[in-house]
Amino acid sequence: MLDKHGIAKRIAKELQNGYYVNLGIGIPTLVANYIPEGVEVVLQSENGLLGMGPFPPAGEEDADLINAGKQTITTIAGSSFFDSAMSFGMIRAGKVDLTVLGAMEVSDTGDIANWKIPGKMVKGMGGAMDLVASAKNIIVAMQHVNKAGESKLLPACSLPITGLKCVKKVVTELGFFEITEEGFVLRERAPGVSTEQIRQSTAGRLVVPDNVPEMEI
Amino acid sequence: MQKVVADATTAIHDIQDGATLMLGGFGLCGIPENCISALVSKGVKQLTCISNNAGVDDFGIGLMLQQKQVKKMISSYVGENAEFERQLLSGELEVELIPQGTLATRCMAAGYGMPAIFTPAGVGTEVAIGKETRVFNGKEYLMEYAFEADFAIVKAWKGDTHGNLIFRATSRNFNPLMAMAGKVTIAEVEELVPAGTLNPNEIHTPGIYVHRIFQGTHYEKRIEQRTTR
Numbered sequence: 001m002l003d004k005h006g007i008a009k010r011i012a013k014e015l016q017n018g019y020y021v022n023l024g025i026g027i028p029t030l031v032a033n034y035i036p037e038g039v040e041v042v043l044q045s046e047n048g049l050l051g052m053g054p055f056p057p058a059g060e061e062d063a064d065l066i067n068a069g070k071q072t073i074t075t076i077a078g079s080s081f082f083d084s085a086m087s088f089g090m091i092r093a094g095k096v097d098l099t100v101l102g103a104m105e106v107s108d109t110g111d112i113a114n115w116k117i118p119g120k121m122v123k124g125m126g127g128a129m130d131l132v133a134s135a136k137n138i139i140v141a142m143q144h145v146n147k148a149g150e151s152k153l154l155p156a157c158s159l160p161i162t163g164l165k166c167v168k169k170v171v172t173e174l175g176f177f178e179i180t181e182e183g184f185v186l187r188e189r190a191p192g193v194s195t196e197q198i199r200q201s202t203a204g205r206l207v208v209p210d211n212v213p214e215m216e217i
Numbered sequence: 218m219q220k221v222v223a224d225a226t227t228a229i230h231d232i233q234d235g236a237t238l239m240l241g242g243f244g245l246c247g248i249p250e251n252c253i254s255a256l257v258s259k260g261v262k263q264l265t266c267i268s269n270n271a272g273v274d275d276f277g278i279g280l281m282l283q284q285k286q287v288k289k290m291i292s293s294y295v296g297e298n299a300e301f302e303r304q305l306l307s308g309e310l311e312v313e314l315i316p317q318g319t320l321a322t323r324c325m326a327a328g329y330g331m332p333a334i335f336t337p338a339g340v341g342t343e344v345a346i347g348k349e350t351r352v353f354n355g356k357e358y359l360m361e362y363a364f365e366a367d368f369a370i371v372k373a374w375k376g377d378t379h380g381n382l383i384f385r386a387t388s389r390n391f392n393p394l395m396a397m398a399g400k401v402t403i404a405e406v407e408e409l410v411p412a413g414t415l416n417p418n419e420i421h422t423p424g425i426y427v428h429r430i431f432q433g434t435h436y437e438k439r440i441e442q443r444t445t446r
Contacts, residue, residue, distance in 0.1 A: 046317065047243045048387045058445040063246065063438035064374075064386040070244040070297075070441040081386055083393045083421075084243070084269070085325040088318025092336065122305060122314075123296030129344065130318030133337035164341040 002173045002190045002217070007141050009034045009217045010171050010188075011100055014139060015041050022046060022091070022131060024101030025069045027141040031100055042078070044096055046087050046127040051079030068127065088127065092134045099135035101128060103142045103167075105157040108183035108204030110167040112140065113159035125162060132163030144172035144201050151203035153177070153184055174198050176215060182207045188215040220380045220430050221409070225255035228403045228429045232368055234261050235288075239324065239364065239395040240268040240278060241371035244297070244441050247388030248277050249372040251405045251433040257284055265289040267364055269320060269391055271301045276439050285309070293317035297441065315344065319361050321394055326363035328397020328426065333362050369399025372433070373422070376406035377413070380427030381420045393422045402426055405433040 002010065008030035015021065015031075019041045023029050032052075035041060043052040045067040052067055053074035061072040090096060105113040112132055115125035132138060145151055153170065170177045175198055176188040183205025186198060195208050222228045229252055232238070242248030256264075257280050264287050271290055272279035281287050282300050289311040295301050304310035315323075316338040326334045335358035339345050349360040371392040374385035382404055384392055396402050404422075409432035 045387070047246070048390050055444045055446045061440060061443055061445065062386065063440050064388040066244065066246050066387055066441070070246070071444040072440055072442065073444070075386075081384075081389055083384075083389050084317065084321035084391050085394050088321055092318065092338075122302070122312075124292060124294040124314040125316055125344075126294040127317040129316035129342065130336070130338040133340060161342045 001193055005030060006190070006217055007171050007173065010176060010215060011139055011141055012036060013217070014098065014169070015039050019097040020044055020050070020095060021098045021100070022096050022135075024099075024128070026102040028100040028102060029069065044087075044090070045073070046091065046131070048082050048084060048087050049075070049079065051076045053079070088130050091130055094134060094136055096135060098137045098139065099131050100139045100141055101131065103140045103152070105152050105154055105159050106140050106142070106167050106170055107154050107157050108179065110165045110179045111157050112162050112167050113157040115162050116160045118160065128162050132166045135166070138167050139169045139171065140167050141171050144174045151201055153202045153204045155204045174201060180207075185209065186212050188213055190215055191217075218379055218412070220424070220428060221378050222429050222431045224431055225251035225405060225433070226258070228252060228405070228431055229255050229259065229370075232256065232259070232261055235263045236261065236367045237265040237365065238267065239366040239369040239399055240266055241369075241390065241392035241395045242268065242270070242277070243387065243390035244270050245273065245277050245439050247372050247384070247390050247392055248272070249370045249405050250436055252370045252403060253277060253280060256286070257281055260284065260286070262286050263288045265291065267291045267320070267366060269293050269317060271295045271298050273297045273441065274300050276437070282310070289313065291315065291320070293320050321391060323361055323364045324391065324394035324398045327365065328394060331363060333360050335360055364398055366399050367401065369395040369402045371396045371402065371404050373404055373406045375408045375410065375415060376404055376427070376430050377410050377415050377424070378430070379412040380404065380424030380430050381412075381415055382406065382422035382427065383415060383419055384421050389421065396422045397426045401428050403428065404430045406430060407433060407436060
């Protein structure tokens with residue numbers, strides 16, 4: 001089984017040289033720590049930065065330089081700043097190659113819910129609806145089941161939808177899944193996880209091909 | 218050219234109860250601190266505020282929420298404010314949550330003189346309820362209207378006496394868009410210089426969009442999430 005760093009590591013293997021990538025808050029942010037050697041990617045922060053660098057050394061925090069999670073960050077060689085309309089312009093126009101975000105629920109048709117729990121959480125969607133409506137390639141990083149032990153990979157989302165038919169891949173602590181017309185297709189099992197375990201934890205349509213390999217991370 | 222005013226109090230003197238305001242900033246980054254303080258002191262109420270976030274409990278728009286000056290917030294994310302959540306759940310505060318890119322682009326449309334935009338953000342979600350949709354090249358889009366705001370209040374790094382503005386790093390965010398969108402635009406800047414001092418090649422917001430400008434004081438520039446290596 002993967003921990004959150006393992007999930008981030010596996011997603012990082014999807015990065016290709018030259019990609020412009022938007023990483024959401026939570027596990028997706030960790031992907032930046034595992035960018036493979038020899039792969040150069042440019043991180044987009046939707047508050048208005050391309051070329052997001054690491055956190056600053058203590059004492060060098062700049063209140064004017066934050067990421068979409070409001071954390072202090074730095075720039076790198078080749079960074080650029082822009083306003084929020086241009087930021088979502090490049091997202092809407094499909095210039096961002098890969099979007100990684102967290103979710104509360106994903107359906108076997110690629111719908112995603114991650115912005116609201118009626119009566120409980122009303123924080124807002126931020127940029128998530130814009131991202132999922134336009135991104136060409138969306139990977140969701142999330143836990144396979146919720147705290148009550150219920151599957152988050154569902155036939156249909158029960159929570160308010162963020163976007164329809166948009167998620168392409170899902171990585172959880174149990175495995176790597178591709179979403180196709182047939183539903184969640186299990187491509188890789190997390191280390192030490194059986195296909196049976198994955199079947200039991202997946203409520204949506206699941207396709208298990210013969211001889212699903214164990215993930216290499 | 219009579220754009221320079223003495224201070225925030227003068228700049229906001231004619232903002233009345235019930236006004237619709239745009240306030241620049243993302244989180245606490247690039248917010249018009251001086252004008253928010255002046256609005257709190259003036260005590261105007263029943264305000265509609267268009268701002269990506271609602272500040273935190275004791276800073277930014279949170280200060281106006283504490284004084285119950287806000288009737289309605291139009292934002293994309295309001296997660297960092299307990300008082301906000303309390304007022305929302307108790308029904309004291311009306312909130313319209315809209316996607317961040319939609320918010321930005323509705324500001325842009327106003328500044329570009331366009332009545333509406335089409336965006337795929339929110340299609341198939343509760344954001345789309347009651348909205349006109351159009352299909353272009355096989356994909357569905359929502360029609361979203363340009364914002365109308367009585368005042369836009371923005372914060373820039375540098376400005377000149379003609380109202381030209383330059384923003385710094387990610388504190389740019391919504392500021393130049395809202396600056397273009399207000400019927401009256403008020404800019405507070407960290408450094409106000411005479412016209413001719415700033416390089417015209419480096420201006421982000423041309424002065425035509427700015428009606429009042431002043432040099433702010435005592436910027437706190439609070440950091441929400443101080444993260445280090």
